[in-house]
Amino acid sequence: MRFTWFAALCLAAVSAHAADDPMAGYVGNTSIAVDNAGNSVRVFYRADNVFAARSGDRASNGTWAITSGQLCLTQEATQTVPGKTACVPVEPHQLGDVWIHGARRITLVPGRALTDTPETLAALAALSRVGNTIVAKDPDGTVTRIYWRPDHTFSATRPDWKTEGTWKVEGSSLFLHYNIPRPNMGSDEEMKNATPRKVGEVWGMADRQVTLVAGEQLQ
Known part of the structure; x- marks a missing residue:
């Protein structure tokens, strides 16, 4: 089953770095989630509370915020897709960590990694x-x-x-x-x-x- 975009944002936002600055591990970096069928979701977090995401050949943008101890991502509305907000608890992770969430594996890689560079493919290879x-x-x-x-x-x-x-x-x-x-x-x-x-x-x-x-x- 392919990711829905709403579910993808939830999966890609399940962690951050420190209690006093929960987005410290994410800002300027990219989270990658992959399932056993090879479907992947990537989310790049900017310091100005904007994110850019990719799942397969589909791209999206939106905003992120910490609300009541949760990380909330709001997808930018389009003519065909209404904006949606997904909120998940914040958990500690650092660059290079790999963890399992349900049937999917997730890692956090440095920089903007929304395209298939050799380095990004290696991270996906490990996750698979x-x-x-x-x-x-x-x-x-x-x-x-x-x-x-x-x-x-x-x-x-x-x-x-x-x-x-x-x-x-x-x-x-x-x-x-x-x-x-x-x-x-x-x-x-x-x-x-x-x-x-x-x-x-x-x-x-x-x-x-x-x-x-x-x-x-x-x-």
Whole structure:
């Protein structure tokens, strides 16, 4: 199901940075929310209480305000869409945080990130994997599984091998560090020009077939 614009604004506004200045983490930055079907919502917050948002090929603008301890976003009315206001509680988050809200994952990235730059695509790529499992099959049939968590850690399994590790977004790449080196690959892996994926999607990576599956599926 695609986001409605009203619901999108609610999802993208579920956090801020500090009790004394609840918008400190958001002003000048962009929140990104994505679901397992690949639908994304991005909201950029300006210091003058104006926001700009994008969902797919649809763009919108409006104003934001803190009202009775809640963050309220009012969409600008158009000839076909009336202005709507969405209010949600303010919760603390910082740049780089990743968290889960219902069936969607959200992160906060620096600057205005409403277009598909390599850096934005890398953030979306990480979000699409969080809470889900990457299943990679080698040509000989050996399967590696990696479950991604929102706290930037992961669990990985393979026949006769199991470990934990950490992941991060840096530039247009995703980096994985394995606490126990991955067989034939070492301790570190870089996924250059990372691509957002949908649950159920299958793609090739080097000589492996890779699938993104929902939830934690390490067995």
